Amino acid sequence: AQSVTQPDIHITVSEGASLELRCNYSYGATPYLFWYVQSPGQGLQLLLKYFSGDTLVQGIKGFEAEFKRSQSSFNLRKPSVHWSDAAEYFCAVGAGGAGNKLTFGGGTRVLVKP
Amino acid sequence: DTAVSQTPKYLVTQMGNDKSIKCEQNLGHDTMYWYKQDSKKFLKIMFSYNNKELIINETVPNRFSPKSPDKAHLNLHINSLELGDSAVYFCASSQVGVAQYFGPGTRLTVL
Numbered sequence: 001a002q003s004v005t006q007p008d009i010h011i012t013v014s015e016g017a018s019l020e021l022r023c024n025y026s027y028g029a030t031p032y033l034f035w036y037v038q039s040p041g042q043g044l045q046l047l048l049k050y051f052s053g054d055t056l057v058q059g060i061k062g063f064e065a066e067f068k069r070s071q072s073s074f075n076l077r078k079p080s081v082h083w084s085d086a087a088e089y090f091c092a093v094g095a096g097g098a099g100n101k102l103t104f105g106g107g108t109r110v111l112v113k114p
Numbered sequence: 115d116t117a118v119s120q121t122p123k124y125l126v127t128q129m130g131n132d133k134s135i136k137c138e139q140n141l142g143h144d145t146m147y148w149y150k151q152d153s154k155k156f157l158k159i160m161f162s163y164n165n166k167e168l169i170i171n172e173t174v175p176n177r178f179s180p181k182s183p184d185k186a187h188l189n190l191h192i193n194s195l196e197l198g199d200s201a202v203y204f205c206a207s208s209q210v211g212v213a214q215y216f217g218p219g220t221r222l223t224v225l
Contacts, residue, residue, distance in 0.1 A: 034213055034214075036216070038155075042218065042219075043118075043204060043216045043217055043218040043219050044157075044204065044206075044216040045216075046213050046214075046215065046216075049213045088155060090157065094214075100145065100162070100208055100214065101159050101162060101170055101172075102147075102149075102159060102214060103159075104156070104157040104158070106154075106155070106156060107155045107156075107157075
């Protein structure tokens with residue numbers, strides 16, 4: 001069965017500082033990997049996805065993530081955080097194919113200090 | 115343009131009632147989903163429909179019945195609501211093997 005672990009429940013970062021959110025997955029085959037962001041009271045917005053190819057993927061809002069098969073990780077990074085990046089971030093793994101069931105991690109809440 | 119829309123946004127009801135949540139997507143996707151997000155923000159898939167056919171049912175109580183009248187709509191009907199059904203319910207859609215796009219969510223509160 002697939003699973004996703006986000007080890008950090010909360011992260012506080014100063015505005016302008018860099019951000020890295022950790023994600024580890026367990027999946028038997030090549031996974032489809034995703035990062036979503038959820039602002040307070042809002043739905044989930046797709047930040048970026050990895051299906052195959054280049055292991056460094058670029059997303060929206062200046063985010064990027066790197067797939068490392070040897071570490072079963074898909075960490076999300078942003079070089080310089082803005083106050084508007086304060087939100088809950090979810091990593092997810094999917095099997096692809098019909099149905100494409102997504103399994104989500106528990107989320108990491110990011111707080112941005114002025 | 116709203117890609118995936120849900121109604122209502124908020125739903126407050128008494129235990130034992132029956133309620134429905136509606137979802138529509140205008141992305142032309144073949145597959146639609148319902149997810150439940152609990153009070154600890156944990157997201158779990160409930161159902162998946164592909165071209166109006168049920169393909170995932172994740173051990174959800176049969177009080178929950180999804181219905182897909184066409185591939186652009188996936189509604190969720192809940193019978194005999196219980197306190198534990200309080201959550202945020204998200205609809206999503208995708209093409210096969212492609213990222214899922216989520217609706218804004220419906221916050222259900224059962225009193």
